[in-house]
Amino acid sequence: MSDAKQMKTNALAVEATGLVKRFGKNRAVDGIDLAIPQGTVYGFLGPNGAGKTTTIKMLATLLRPDEGQARIMGHDLITEPDAVRSRVSLTGQFASVDEVLSGLENLIMIARLMGYSWREAKKRAFELLDAFGLQDAAKRQVKKYSGGMRRRIDIAASMVVRPDLLFLDEPTTGLDPRSRNQIWDIVRALVDTGTTVLLTTQYLDEADQLADRIAVIDHGKMIAEGTSGELKASVGSGVLHVRLLDPAVREQAQHLLADVLNVPIHLSSDPVALSAQLADTEHAGDALNVLNSNQIKVSQFSLGQPSLDEVFLTLTGKPAEPTTQEEGAAK
Amino acid sequence: MSVESMQDQQKMRTALVEQQRPSKPNGLSASLTFAWRALLKIKYLPEQLLDVTFFPVMFTLMFTYLFGGALAGSTGAYLQFLIPGILVQTVLFTTVYTGVALNTDISKGTFDRFRSLPIWSPSPLVGALLADAARYMIASIIVIALGLILGFRPHGGFVGIVIGIVLVLVFAFSISWIFSVLGLILRTSAAVMGISMTFLFPVTFASNIFVNPSTMPSWLRAVVNANPVSLLTTAVRGLMQGHVNVAEIGWVLLSSAVLILVFAPITMYLYRNKH
Numbered sequence: 001m002s003d004a005k006q007m008k009t010n011a012l013a014v015e016a017t018g019l020v021k022r023f024g025k026n027r028a029v030d031g032i033d034l035a036i037p038q039g040t041v042y043g044f045l046g047p048n049g050a051g052k053t054t055t056i057k058m059l060a061t062l063l064r065p066d067e068g069q070a071r072i073m074g075h076d077l078i079t080e081p082d083a084v085r086s087r088v089s090l091t092g093q094f095a096s097v098d099e100v101l102s103g104l105e106n107l108i109m110i111a112r113l114m115g116y117s118w119r120e121a122k123k124r125a126f127e128l129l130d131a132f133g134l135q136d137a138a139k140r141q142v143k144k145y146s147g148g149m150r151r152r153i154d155i156a157a158s159m160v161v162r163p164d165l166l167f168l169d170e171p172t173t174g175l176d177p178r179s180r181n182q183i184w185d186i187v188r189a190l191v192d193t194g195t196t197v198l199l200t201t202q203y204l205d206e207a208d209q210l211a212d213r214i215a216v217i218d219h220g221k222m223i224a225e226g227t228s229g230e231l232k233a234s235v236g237s238g239v240l241h242v243r244l245l246d247p248a249v250r251e252q253a254q255h256l257l258a259d260v261l262n263v264p265i266h267l268s269s270d271p272v273a274l275s276a277q278l279a280d281t282e283h284a285g286d287a288l289n290v291l292n293s294n295q296i297k298v299s300q301f302s303l304g305q306p307s308l309d310e311v312f313l314t315l316t317g318k319p320a321e322p323t324t325q326e327e328g329a330a331k
Numbered sequence: 332m333s334v335e336s337m338q339d340q341q342k343m344r345t346a347l348v349e350q351q352r353p354s355k356p357n358g359l360s361a362s363l364t365f366a367w368r369a370l371l372k373i374k375y376l377p378e379q380l381l382d383v384t385f386f387p388v389m390f391t392l393m394f395t396y397l398f399g400g401a402l403a404g405s406t407g408a409y410l411q412f413l414i415p416g417i418l419v420q421t422v423l424f425t426t427v428y429t430g431v432a433l434n435t436d437i438s439k440g441t442f443d444r445f446r447s448l449p450i451w452s453p454s455p456l457v458g459a460l461l462a463d464a465a466r467y468m469i470a471s472i473i474v475i476a477l478g479l480i481l482g483f484r485p486h487g488g489f490v491g492i493v494i495g496i497v498l499v500l501v502f503a504f505s506i507s508w509i510f511s512v513l514g515l516i517l518r519t520s521a522a523v524m525g526i527s528m529t530f531l532f533p534v535t536f537a538s539n540i541f542v543n544p545s546t547m548p549s550w551l552r553a554v555v556n557a558n559p560v561s562l563l564t565t566a567v568r569g570l571m572q573g574h575v576n577v578a579e580i581g582w583v584l585l586s587s588a589v590l591i592l593v594f595a596p597i598t599m600y601l602y603r604n605k606h
């Protein structure tokens with residue numbers, strides 16, 4: 001980006017070392033280092049309970065880290081929290097506007113809190129509602145908004161005064177594809193106007209679409225970091241999914257496939273399913289042949305993009321765990 | 332990209348880029364903005380006003396006409412005794428909303444946004460308490476107006492009524508810090524409501540709001556007389572009936588000061604360290 005050249009070449013929006021946050025014995029964030037250049041989108045990718053929200057809350061001054069240091073836009077998180085707060089905005093994972101009030105009233109309130117006069121606050125609120133496609137819902141209570149509208153008013157509230165750094169915590173979880181695309185467009189527009197965005201997501205394709213760099217987070221640790229191309233290369237070119245008709249022959253199929261493909265074959269919790277990360281897709285056809293020639297009947301045979309689960313499988317050797325198991329394991 | 336969506340993109344960019352940063356607001360203006368927000372909610376949740384209208388009317392009518400004659404000889408005489416007490420009870424029950432509203436904000440994530448704004452950090456709490464004071468005023472006016480209609484004739488006159496109300500507001504302000512602590516500690520707003528009510532019911536009924544404690548067993552009388560709610564009710568009765576007793580008022584102010592000194596710092600501590 002041409003702007004970037006005018007800035008100090010290595011100006012960082014976030015610079016953190018060894019961030020740790022404990023809740024009791026649970027190390028929710030367990031030593032995270034970050035170096036996020038200004039003017040970029042940085043993605044935190046990880047399953048539920050990985051520590052994404054906790055990390056963001058620390059960077060937004062809402063939680064005090066137990067260990068580690070961080071500078072946000074050049075200001076120290078611990079000793080200059082006010083300077084940090086005036087440079088960043090947080091759009092939390094859960095609705096962070098007041099659901100009882102209308103969209104207009106919410107934006108007027110934030111604008112007043114940021115120092116606008118009543119008149120200017122109202123003007124700014126209408127301007128933002130218009131830009132975010134919410135002009136028709138201005139006087140409606142936020143609790144009557146759809147999921148996509150809610151996320152948009154949440155983000156608009158963070159933009160009343162454009163921050164240098166915006167935290168977006170799972171901006172599209174639970175949204176339909178159309179609303180998700182709208183949010184993606186908004187994020188792109190934000191970055192074009194110079195805001196650095198740190199977003200968290202559970203979806204690989206979202207990180208892929210938006211983020212310049214991605215950090216994969218699990219159990220409070222960063223287990224991989226890089227561009228989406230680098231991450232995908234580490235996962236392999238694609239994933240083979242096979243479903244059998246008869247669960248009894250799954251082990252036989254596993255051995256046959258392992259011989260042909262020369263990669264580990266994973267058995268998922270579904271008793272008829274197998275999957276494998278392929279380094280290249282040349283041998284996929286051989287895989288189908290070897291199953292056929294051994295009279296193993298196949299109900300599904302497909303090659304797909306790696307999912308978050310598969311990134312995890314490759315990076316950690318185990319699937320991304322749901323939160324309930326996570327909490328059980330933490331005890 | 333369609334022409335329409337290009338226009339949208341342009342609007343978005345304009346809204347994001349072309350703006351002047353306003354100067355930082357002061358703490359008072361931020362607090363008043365939060366008070367404005369709390370008062371706006373009355374528009375959307377008018378049932379909040381039910382507690383300050385329906386309940387005092389019901390209690391006043393019920394006690395005056397069911398028990399008034401038996402308790403004080405005549406309903407007219409009982410009304411002189413009851414109205415200052417109903418005022419105290421109504422306003423005290425209104426204070427529960429402080430904790431409930433705080434808890435709702437926290438569980439919804441609204442407070443995370445407030446805490447990440449560059450504003451004077453107690454301003455959300457101060458604003459909420461300012462709005463509460465407005466609600467207590469509304470409650471007080473309703474109770475006094477109702478009393479005057481039914482035949483309440485305070486000898487303390489207008490000044491006595493106003494000072495009486497101010498004393499109730501001071502005590503309500505101090506007791507609402509207890510509820511803000513509960514609002515910060517408990518998980519759900521239903522729990523805040525439940526526990527606050529469980530606390531308020533005995534505290535208001537084991538007082539001299541409805542009956543003169545002279546006929547109670549001596550141990551109970553001792554409890555009732557030491558109850559700060561009784562002290563407040565006695566002082567307000569005195570003010571409204573025109574016999575000002577400095578010691579009575581002093582006790583109320585002292586209990587208010589103790590409540591604030593204990594619970595306000597706890598509230599601020601919990602609020603700053605909440606996650």
Ligand SMILES: Nc1ncnc2c1ncn2[C@@H]1O[C@H](COP(=O)(O)OP(=O)(O)O)[C@@H](O)[C@H]1O
Pocket residue numbers: 023026028046047048049050051052053054055326327330606
């Ligand atoms: N306030 C809290 N008290 C105790 N434990 C918490 C709290 N917040 C988060 N945790 C725990 O910390 C871990 C990380 O949570 P979180 O940061 O919310 O993950 P994510 O946002 O990636 O889903 C989880 O195990 C979660 O249960």
Ligand SMILES: [Mg+2]
Pocket residue numbers: 049052053054093169170
């Ligand atoms: Mg989260």
